[in-house]
Amino acid sequence: MILRRTAAYLWPYRWRVAVALAQVALMSGLELLKPWPLQVVIDSVLGGKPVVWAPLAGLSPQALLGGAVAALVVIYVLLGLVSVWNNYTTISIGQGMVNDLRSRIYAQLQRLSLSFHNRASVGDLIYRVTADTYAIQTLAMNGLFPLVSAALLLGGMLVVMLRLDPLLTAVACGVGPLLLLGIVMVNRHLSAAAIEMRERESEVYQIVQRNLSAIKLVQAFSREDIEHGLFLAGSRASLQSGLRLYTLQTAYGAATNVLIAAGTAAVLWAGAQQVWNGRLSVGEMIVFVSYLASLYAPINSIVQTYGLIQGAKAGVRRVFTVLDAEPAVRDGDDALPTPLHGAVEFRDVRFAYPDGELALRDIDLQIVAGTCVAIVGPTGAGKSTLMSLLPRFYDPNDGAVLIDGVDLRTLRCAELRSQISMVLQPPIVFPMSIHDNIAYGRPEATRPEVEAAARIAQAHEFIARLPDGYDTVVGEQGATLSEGERQRLTIARAVLRQAPILILDEPTSSVDVATEASIMEGLERFIAGRTTFVIAHRLSTVRKADLIIVLQRGAIVEQGTLAELLARGGLFAGMYATQFAEEPLQRGA
Numbered sequence: 001m002i003l004r005r006t007a008a009y010l011w012p013y014r015w016r017v018a019v020a021l022a023q024v025a026l027m028s029g030l031e032l033l034k035p036w037p038l039q040v041v042i043d044s045v046l047g048g049k050p051v052v053w054a055p056l057a058g059l060s061p062q063a064l065l066g067g068a069v070a071a072l073v074v075i076y077v078l079l080g081l082v083s084v085w086n087n088y089t090t091i092s093i094g095q096g097m098v099n100d101l102r103s104r105i106y107a108q109l110q111r112l113s114l115s116f117h118n119r120a121s122v123g124d125l126i127y128r129v130t131a132d133t134y135a136i137q138t139l140a141m142n143g144l145f146p147l148v149s150a151a152l153l154l155g156g157m158l159v160v161m162l163r164l165d166p167l168l169t170a171v172a173c174g175v176g177p178l179l180l181l182g183i184v185m186v187n188r189h190l191s192a193a194a195i196e197m198r199e200r201e202s203e204v205y206q207i208v209q210r211n212l213s214a215i216k217l218v219q220a221f222s223r224e225d226i227e228h229g230l231f232l233a234g235s236r237a238s239l240q241s242g243l244r245l246y247t248l249q250t251a252y253g254a255a256t257n258v259l260i261a262a263g264t265a266a267v268l269w270a271g272a273q274q275v276w277n278g279r280l281s282v283g284e285m286i287v288f289v290s291y292l293a294s295l296y297a298p299i300n301s302i303v304q305t306y307g308l309i310q311g312a313k314a315g316v317r318r319v320f321t322v323l324d325a326e327p328a329v330r331d332g333d334d335a336l337p338t339p340l341h342g343a344v345e346f347r348d349v350r351f352a353y354p355d356g357e358l359a360l361r362d363i364d365l366q367i368v369a370g371t372c373v374a375i376v377g378p379t380g381a382g383k384s385t386l387m388s389l390l391p392r393f394y395d396p397n398d399g400a401v402l403i404d405g406v407d408l409r410t411l412r413c414a415e416l417r418s419q420i421s422m423v424l425q426p427p428i429v430f431p432m433s434i435h436d437n438i439a440y441g442r443p444e445a446t447r448p449e450v451e452a453a454a455r456i457a458q459a460h461e462f463i464a465r466l467p468d469g470y471d472t473v474v475g476e477q478g479a480t481l482s483e484g485e486r487q488r489l490t491i492a493r494a495v496l497r498q499a500p501i502l503i504l505d506e507p508t509s510s511v512d513v514a515t516e517a518s519i520m521e522g523l524e525r526f527i528a529g530r531t532t533f534v535i536a537h538r539l540s541t542v543r544k545a546d547l548i549i550v551l552q553r554g555a556i557v558e559q560g561t562l563a564e565l566l567a568r569g570g571l572f573a574g575m576y577a578t579q580f581a582e583e584p585l586q587r588g589a
Helices: 002-008 011-033 034-048 062-109 115-118 120-132 132-164 166-213 216-219 224-277 282-304 306-323 382-387 411-417 434-442 449-456 462-463 481-495 511-524 562-568 570-582
Strands: 345-354 356-367 372-374 398-403 419-423 501-505 531-535 547-552 553-561
Touching: 002 306, 002 434, 011 120, 034 282, 062 120, 062 306, 115 419, 120 132, 120 166, 120 306, 120 449, 132 166, 132 282, 132 306, 132 434, 166 216, 166 224, 166 481, 216 224, 216 481, 224 282, 224 547, 224 553, 282 434, 345 382, 345 553, 382 531, 411 501, 419 562, 434 449, 434 481, 449 462, 449 511, 481 511, 501 553, 547 570, 553 570, 562 570
Parallel strands: 372 531, 372 547, 419 501, 501 531
Antiparallel strands: 345 356, 345 398, 547 553
């Protein structure tokens, strides 16, 4: 199965494969010619035996010696040139296959749903993309081409050897069944060791990725030595699993060499008897022994690389596991309604994360297009989960989410998401320029458009103070910016997209009260006519919402305007009173 799927990646390079196979055939032919000049020197130049080949008959010993030496040099020169050419051809094929496989797995990772990424380790996925994909090159270079080369060489040599002496040929081939038996016996052990080594190496990637992505936390809690110990333990486990694999490969190779030595010794014994009996000349015996070395070389090469091939199969299998994963959220076939008004409905929606309890229960909600909706509730009430259904990060287990009366499951995800702007938590900033960060959702946006979005998000002033303004490149994960600055950039990014539906997840959680007021004032003008959802813990951001939805334990427990909910004296009124009792400066806001 693995080999058959690997072969499919060779098809785009079939013409280069044909060239490589022709090169292999040429090299095999040159290998077959290598012993014959030596046979001419020993039998005809030194032994005085007449040359059988007519074009050489009648030549003096000196001429035969010169021709044999020249032929030997030409054969080796040609063999070297063809080998370099073949090496370049096969490596280029392998690299092309690696690039194709990387492209497919990376594209697959972009398509797979958040439920997959929530379960997967980032470090493990990085290892599969960067390291495991090289395994397909190993399978091709150490699997296909060595096998073809060996088959051609073995076939040609057996023909010649049978013509020289059938008995010696039978003796030489006697180790074949033993080698095959060894392959069968060691196969399971090599495969298990190869898979274990891949898994342990992947775990090292996971440790490094997890540690470096949380280096601030590690240093804050003085965990450097503990994390270093965890890394060393993982590294030792990885190296020990590699040592087990290499030991198995070496032991297998050593046993193979012993079998080959036994076969060679048997041929030398029988061949000497044939020379003494006059059935073979010394030159023919040397040719046969030379062929014997070449006969065993490809067999030995295949055996020596067998463990490597098993490791490569383990790596390719790990890549194919990702490629075979089915997205939990599948694209529909329908197009979005045009023009999109932005009316949103949650109809009897129930949702649970894999292996978890219900996160949303019986959500019934109808939002008129252009409405500003605030979603509030205690931590873990399901606010972000509810909004994750709108861009189809997840699909509901029961019920339906609709836009303008169309079930989202019938729509194409990319087309749907192009009509939704989002400010997510935590604020995500890339290590690129400020301009490119803001224009991430609209790369074609002009500088004036980017600056206008930044002004709405109250980001223009701090950007102007940066060394290169909008061309300033921020650090990894926005490390050179404050949390509030990163948050304002993400607001500007959402504003610039100009989508008819806007989702703001805690848009002002990391800014001060004055900046929050300025941002909300700018957003108030921007969201006019857009369907907007604001998730908020700070209730000052929801006062001017047209509708407030209160969630608790995944269910809607209250909904209404600010005045209605305060008058009702329920959960929201209690939250509001508690928050503003703790923030007296906001009472008059």
